Amino acid sequence: MRAAPYLLSLPALLLFGAVVIVPLVMTVLLSFHDWGQYKGIEPVFVLKNWHEVLTDSYFLEMFWRTFRIAFLVTLLTALFGAPEAYILNRMKSPWRGLFLLVILGPLLISVVARTLGWALLFGGSSGVVNKALASMGLISAPLPFMFTETGVVVALAHVLMPYMVLAVWAALQRLDTQVENAAVALGAGPLTVLRRIVLPQIMPGILSGAVIVFALAASAFATPAIIGGRRLKVASTLAYDEFLNTLNWPLGAAVAVLLLVALVSIVVGTSRLVERRYAQVFS
Amino acid sequence: MSFLELQGLTKRFGTHVAVDGLSLTVEKGEFVSLLGPSGCGKTTTLQLIAGFVEPTAGAIRLEGRDLLAVKPARRGLGIVFQSYALFPHMTVAENVAFGLEMQGVAAAERARRVGETLDLVGLAAFSGRFPRQMSGGQQQRVALARALVIKPQILLLDEPLSNLDAKLREEMQIELRQIQRSLGTTTILVTHDQGEAMALSDRLVVMNHGRAEQIGAPHEAYEGPATPFVASFLGKTNLVNGSTVRPEKIAFAADGLPGTVRTRIFQGSHWLYQVETAGGLVTVIRQNTGERMPAEGEAVHLTWAAAA
Numbered sequence: 001m002r003a004a005p006y007l008l009s010l011p012a013l014l015l016f017g018a019v020v021i022v023p024l025v026m027t028v029l030l031s032f033h034d035w036g037q038y039k040g041i042e043p044v045f046v047l048k049n050w051h052e053v054l055t056d057s058y059f060l061e062m063f064w065r066t067f068r069i070a071f072l073v074t075l076l077t078a079l080f081g082a083p084e085a086y087i088l089n090r091m092k093s094p095w096r097g098l099f100l101l102v103i104l105g106p107l108l109i110s111v112v113a114r115t116l117g118w119a120l121l122f123g124g125s126s127g128v129v130n131k132a133l134a135s136m137g138l139i140s141a142p143l144p145f146m147f148t149e150t151g152v153v154v155a156l157a158h159v160l161m162p163y164m165v166l167a168v169w170a171a172l173q174r175l176d177t178q179v180e181n182a183a184v185a186l187g188a189g190p191l192t193v194l195r196r197i198v199l200p201q202i203m204p205g206i207l208s209g210a211v212i213v214f215a216l217a218a219s220a221f222a223t224p225a226i227i228g229g230r231r232l233k234v235a236s237t238l239a240y241d242e243f244l245n246t247l248n249w250p251l252g253a254a255v256a257v258l259l260l261v262a263l264v265s266i267v268v269g270t271s272r273l274v275e276r277r278y279a280q281v282f283s
Numbered sequence: 284m285s286f287l288e289l290q291g292l293t294k295r296f297g298t299h300v301a302v303d304g305l306s307l308t309v310e311k312g313e314f315v316s317l318l319g320p321s322g323c324g325k326t327t328t329l330q331l332i333a334g335f336v337e338p339t340a341g342a343i344r345l346e347g348r349d350l351l352a353v354k355p356a357r358r359g360l361g362i363v364f365q366s367y368a369l370f371p372h373m374t375v376a377e378n379v380a381f382g383l384e385m386q387g388v389a390a391a392e393r394a395r396r397v398g399e400t401l402d403l404v405g406l407a408a409f410s411g412r413f414p415r416q417m418s419g420g421q422q423q424r425v426a427l428a429r430a431l432v433i434k435p436q437i438l439l440l441d442e443p444l445s446n447l448d449a450k451l452r453e454e455m456q457i458e459l460r461q462i463q464r465s466l467g468t469t470t471i472l473v474t475h476d477q478g479e480a481m482a483l484s485d486r487l488v489v490m491n492h493g494r495a496e497q498i499g500a501p502h503e504a505y506e507g508p509a510t511p512f513v514a515s516f517l518g519k520t521n522l523v524n525g526s527t528v529r530p531e532k533i534a535f536a537a538d539g540l541p542g543t544v545r546t547r548i549f550q551g552s553h554w555l556y557q558v559e560t561a562g563g564l565v566t567v568i569r570q571n572t573g574e575r576m577p578a579e580g581e582a583v584h585l586t587w588a589a590a591a
Contacts, residue, residue, distance in 0.1 A: 011437050106520040178368035181335055185362045187385035188432065196381075 031253035039248055046207050049254040058239075059255070063262070064233040069153055070218035076157035079211045081164030085278025086198070088165070089172045102170075107162050115223045118155045122146060147231040155227045156217050162215065164209040207274045217266050219259065235259040286311040286469055287332075287437060294327050294493075301327040302342070303493035308504075309471065311369045314463055316472040316480035319490035319516070325473045328490075331451065332471065334358055343438060348463050359428030361468070365442040366531035367422045369414040375401070375425050376410035382433040400432040403462060412447075420451045427459070431466065438463070438470040444479060456482050477517050505529075521565050523587075530568040532554075532587050535577060540565075540584035547579050558583060 033050055034042040053059045088099055106114055121129045122145035130142040151172040175198065183197045227235065233241070235255055242252030252272040285308035294302040298398055300455035302324040308321040309315050316351035325393055332338040332343060334355030343350040350358060370378050376397050383393045396558075401407045404424040423443060430438060443459075444452045460483050463470050474480050481501040489497045489504060489512075497509040506529075514527050521528045523540070531553075542560035554576055563586060569576060576585050 118551075176366055176368060178364045178366050179370060182332075182362065182364060182368040183370070183381065184335075185333060185358070185360060186429070187355055187356050187359070192385070197370060271292035280552075 033250040061116045073156045073217040077164040085168035111222045167209030172201040284323040290342040314468045315482040318480040323490040323494035361435030361438045363443045367426040400428045440472040530566040536586040540582040
């Protein structure tokens with residue numbers, strides 16, 4: 001009965017193939033098709049789209065922007081999320097659960113709603129924050145937030161923060177408080193304990209959180225679409241526009257596949273590196 | 284003036300009294316064990332000395348100085364934790380060097396002292412390993428080396444051997460005692476194992492419900508227990524005709540208290556008997572001298588010297 005395990009996983013494999021593999025292969029194939037304003041999509045094999053995506057400086061800049069935003073978002077979530085998780089972990093019983101809920105609660109609300117909240121606060125001269133600051137005479141023009149890279153980075157960092165907090169939180173649960181006591185007894189001050197003892201131990205958690213946040217930020221659609229709009233395109237909003245506005249599906253497909261390949265190689269590469277670095281210590 | 288002095292030390296957690304007015308003096312170079320069942324307050328006492336817990340009342344003085352006024356990081360005590368609490372992301376050498384680094388000892392001197400201390404615990408060949416790559420006994424030695432390398436005024440041991448198997452535990456007891464004697468470090472051991480406490484210490488503090496029931500040399504406490512609790516905690520006892528008698532003090536003889544052997548258990552170096560007498564069940568331990576011993580069901584007579 002060697003076949004039983006395979007037969008049992010067949011339905012799941014079929015579903016996986018139908019909803020993931022087939023559309024993916026079709027997208028890859030699509031990226032090699034030709035397209036013209038009047039002739040539409042022609043199912044032939046050309047490298048035109050790939051040539052365009054890889055050589056046109058417009059696409060190069062757009063991909064560079066996508067990964068720059070993703071990197072900055074990752075940095076922000078690490079800088080704020082890791083201390084947040086640490087403080088949360090040191091809280092006493094009723095508060096800890098409450099604040100964990102506050103931090104994770106946004107996950108229960110749609111990304112669109114959360115992003116629109118930022119638009120309400122900073123959207124032009126009618127944004128709540130802009131209005132308040134202007135009425136106090138602190139600013140004369142609305143703060144540059146909408147359609148800027150800063151705006152996209154801040155909004156994405158907010159949207160993706162829970163993933164970093166969760167990853168670091170999980171790493172903190174494995175810490176032995178006696179280890180911190182041992183360092184204190186050997187003469188380490190609170191900052192030294194944090195830097196030399198706690199941080200290195202939760203580093204794998206921060207790095208795995210970073211991989212998740214980076215992947216989600218680089219492929220995010222809703223937030224860049226709302227905050228960045230047409231003026232500040234990233235890879236996913238560009239692919240969307242090629243598909244639904246220009247109707248140049250093959251070019252959109254090439255953008256999408258390139259984003260996928262770049263992301264997979266970055267994520268896999270980083271995970272490998274992290275695993276090798278910490279294999280001796282934590283396994 | 285004694286070296287370390289605990290005076291009326293008390294710690295309450297809410298309504299629970301963990302340590303209840305404990306007073307104790309420890310001389311320089313002495314090995315003292317805090318012995319008792321779990322929840323007796325022995326670990327809390329250790330944490331009070333280490334400074335991880337603040338006392339509700341009482342004083343701790345080291346060489347006459349108020350230790351409670353000193354931050355835990357400045358007390359300069361060596362601590363070996365039950366879980367060893369090694370730094371998992373550092374090698375053995377880095378673990379041991381940490382305390383010296385905190386004291387600002389120069390790198391060359393640091394390396395020399397780390398090497399010396401690892402030699403002392405027999406781990407010179409393992410300095411590049413990470414804790415996860417070592418056995419429990421080896422990790423225990425690393426923890427000991429890490430505590431000793433800073434030349435602490437007092438070495439605090441929190442159930443250091445309880446995670447080791449019986450054979451290794453015995454070896455480590457002997458080693459620990461040799462190391463402590465050769466360095467002359469004042470040591471306080473917390474343990475629930477009366478054998479370990481008696482084997483290692485100059486003096487015992489038998490604790491129950493946060494109080495010291497008896498403080499004294501191991502054989503003193505064993506032979507002359509101050510309370511029934513101490514008597515039963517330090518070893519097997521018989522209550523015969525209103526007086527407590529240790530099982531190994533009872534001998535088989537031609538006459539004395541008559542009884543019948545219920546069970547006989549061979550334990551290698553000695554025999555363990557349960558003898559039914561008019562005064563109840565009596566436990567008897569006889570050394571295995573190779574002579575013929577009474578069998579189960581045999582009628583015997585028991586004698587013992589009157590309590591000293």
